[in-house]
Structure formats: C-alpha cells, structure tokens
Amino acid sequence: MAERAQVREIDDAEGRRLLQIIRRGTGSVVTWRRAQMVLLSAQGMPVAKIAEVTFTSVDRVRD
Numbered sequence: 001m002a003e004r005a006q007v008r009e010i011d012d013a014e015g016r017r018l019l020q021i022i023r024r025g026t027g028s029v030v031t032w033r034r035a036q037m038v039l040l041s042a043q044g045m046p047v048a049k050i051a052e053v054t055f056t057s058v059d060r061v062r063d
Contacts, residue, residue, distance in 0.1 A: 007041045015039070037061055 010018070021027075021035040033054055040050045041061075051058045 007038055010038070010042045015042070018042075 018035045018039045021032060022039065025032070033056070037050055037054055037056075040053070041047075045053075047058050047061050050061045054061070
C-alpha cells in the first residue's frame with residue numbers, strides 16, 4: 001500500500017519559488033533536495049516514490 005503523506009496545498013508563489021530553487025542548481029544541496037521533495041509531495045507523489053527519485057529514505061522524506 002502506497003503511503004500518501006502529502007504536504008499542505010501550496011500556492012502559485014510557493015510553487016514558483018520551489019521551481020526556482022530546483023532549476024537554479026546552485027547553493028545548498030540540502031535546500032535543493034528539500035525543495036524537490038516538497039514539490040513532488042504537493043503534486044501528489046507517494047512518499048516511497050519521492051524517496052526513490054530523490055535517492056533518500058522514506059523517513060527522510062517524511063521529515
């Protein structure tokens with residue numbers, strides 16, 4: 001059973017900011033990875049799949 005622990009709905013400005021962080025590719029790798037995880041979760045991707053595509057653990061995604 002796929003776990004779906006989604007973040008709250010994000011508004012357009014938040015979505016643009018997350019995309020900006022992800023596309024920029026400079027700065028903290030931690031910030032980049034967190035932005036990626038939040039955006040994927042907001043789009044409805046299950047925790048296990050987010051962990052898979054971001055090469056991290058499901059516990060890290062949940063945090």
